[in-house]
Amino acid sequence: MSPYLFVLAKEYLNRSLKTLTQNLNFNFHSKCAKLQVIHICFADDLLMCCRADEVSIKLMMRVFDHFSKVSGLQANLEKSSLYIAGVPMEFKDRILAELQLSAGSIPFKYLGVPLSSRKITIHRCMPLVEKIVERIRSWTSKFLSYAGRLQLIKSVLFEMQTYWAQIFLIPKKIIKLVNGICKNYLWTGSHENTHRAPITWETLCKSKAAGGLNIINYERWNKVALTKLLWAIMAKKDKLWIRWIHCHYMKQNDINTMEVPKQASWLVRKLFTAREWWANDIPAIESFVQNGRFSIQNAYLHATPRYPKVHWKALVMLTGILPKQQFILWMAIQRRLATVDRLANWGIQVTHSCVLCGCDIEETHDHLYFECPYSQSLWSGMLEWLSYRRKVENWEDEVQWLTTNVNNRNPRKTLLGVVFAAVVYHIWMKRNERRFQNQRREVKDRAKDIVMQVHITGQKKCKWTPILSTLNSYPNCNS
Numbered sequence: 075m076s077p078y079l080f081v082l083a084k085e086y087l088n089r090s091l092k093t094l095t096q097n098l099n100f101n102f103h104s105k106c107a108k109l110q111v112i113h114i115c116f117a118d119d120l121l122m123c124c125r126a127d128e129v130s131i132k133l134m135m136r137v138f139d140h141f142s143k144v145s146g147l148q149a150n151l152e153k154s155s156l157y158i159a160g161v162p163m164e165f166k167d168r169i170l171a172e173l174q175l176s177a178g179s180i181p182f183k184y185l186g187v188p189l190s191s192r193k194i195t196i197h198r199c200m201p202l203v204e205k206i207v208e209r210i211r212s213w214t215s216k217f218l219s220y221a222g223r224l225q226l227i228k229s230v231l232f233e234m235q236t237y238w239a240q241i242f243l244i245p246k247k248i249i250k251l252v253n254g255i256c257k258n259y260l261w262t263g264s265h266e267n268t269h270r271a272p273i274t275w276e277t278l279c280k281s282k283a284a285g286g287l288n289i290i291n292y293e294r295w296n297k298v299a300l301t302k303l304l305w306a307i308m309a310k311k312d313k314l315w316i317r318w319i320h321c322h323y324m325k326q327n328d329i330n331t332m333e334v335p336k337q338a339s340w341l342v343r344k345l346f347t348a349r350e351w352w353a354n355d356i357p358a359i360e361s362f363v364q365n366g367r368f369s370i371q372n373a374y375l376h377a378t379p380r381y382p383k384v385h386w387k388a389l390v391m392l393t394g395i396l397p398k399q400q401f402i403l404w405m406a407i408q409r410r411l412a413t414v415d416r417l418a419n420w421g422i423q424v425t426h427s428c429v430l431c432g433c434d435i436e437e438t439h440d441h442l443y444f445e446c447p448y449s450q451s452l453w454s455g456m457l458e459w460l461s462y463r464r465k466v467e468n469w470e471d472e473v474q475w476l477t478t479n480v481n482n483r484n485p486r487k488t489l490l491g492v493v494f495a496a497v498v499y500h501i502w503m504k505r506n507e508r509r510f511q512n513q514r515r516e517v518k519d520r521a522k523d524i525v526m527q528v529h530i531t532g533q534k535k536c537k538w539t540p541i542l543s544t545l546n547s548y549p550n551c552n553s
């Protein structure tokens with residue numbers, strides 16, 4: 075059936091059920107009388123409620139049966155349940171038998187999330203964790219680069235979390251578990267536990283300018299998303315659940331000063347505690363509203379601590395750097411690439427000498443960048459190719475020099491950073507190839523790879539054209 079026809083049919087059901095409000099024999103569910111609610115529906119999910127007396131139940135079911143006959147839309151009895159409380163057992167059994175329904179118990183799942191008036195337990199949140207693990211398993215994730223995995227964490231996994239985080243205050247243990255799974259996945263390609271995280275999750279959640287990767291802090295986001303619900307209550311948005319909260323709990327009270335309604339469900343009580351997260355500063359909550367809508371992004375930025383900016387931000391945030399190279403550059407700047415000295419700290423023993431130059435010198439970050447003759451030759455060759463005449467210094471000096479010499483507005487200065495990121499990446503890849511796959515390629519082949527990459531990226535950047543047209547030869551690297 076087309077969605078439009080379906081909506082028309084549902085409208086007929088809606089009107090039919092409304093006629094019950096005029097029927098003096100029909101009794102509303104006690105919590106629904108004030109707003110005269112008999113049913114709630116979303117797509118093909120339908121909840122109907124009334125007082126648990128025989129007359130009301132039969133009147134309501136008669137309306138539904140009539141709707142079924144005229145529309146041909148039947149309820150799937152396998153998926154339908156009756157929730158009934160506060161009546162004698164015999165009455166309950168008789169009604170269940172007559173309606174041919176099974177007895178449901180709370181909490182039940184609605185649109186994929188558990189519905190309950192009590193605190194959401196860790197046990198109830200496990201389906202979310204399982205779904206995330208399942209998704210990681212289903213990807214051929216081990217073959218993705220760090221940047222690819224990061225993208226998946228940011229998009230797909232985060233979307234799965236936010237669906238829940240917009241509804242519940244997620245238990246801290248679950249947040250820790252989910253963050254742990256994402257962390258393991260980023261560093262190893264699997265959800266299984268690893269003790270080796272080169273960079274802490276907290277750092278990853280910082281902005282790029284503060285040295286992080288802009289991964290969303292799930293706990294903070296969760297609180298902000300619930301604040302949006304609090305704001306909706308404050309703004310008295312014309313939605314059924316908000317009218318219901320005003321009618322039953324707030325009455326005429328002022329949200330700034332009223333106490334948390336004790337008789338309300340756990341979730342509603344948590345919405346009221348959201349005031350404390352903002353130190354009861356209600357105008358601050360109002361300030362996140364843009365064109366009548368609460369902006370989760372604004373509130374999230376407001377709630378994020380102001381971390382100091384890193385001095386190398388200009389280098390890492392340069393446009394035109396390939397994501398996988400940006401990731402390796404970002405790790406290198408923080409000296410977190412798994413060089414032999416770092417591996418030794420983790421108790422992993424490998425051949426300690428440098429595989430690039432073959433000298434009997436321990437492979438450390440400083441050797442790779444740029445004490446090693448191989449790396450020095452590649453980087454100085456690329457510098458010369460870009461018409462920079464300078465001697466290659468040690469890593470810290472190079473990063474410092476680049477940070478002050480790269481810039482997004484000047485194509486030549488952008489290219490300098492792009493080439494540097496490529497050099498750092500290729501040196502690392504070359505080292506891995508030699509170490510783990512015993513492959514050998516000369517410095518000049520690496521340099522050619524970089525030149526090709528820069529020209530290919532440059533085809534999409536018209537600003538680079540004038541400078542790239544002068545860079546029409548291969549660099550001169552001595553190996």
Ligand SMILES: [Zn+2]
Nearest residue numbers: 428430431446
């Ligand atoms: Zn070396």
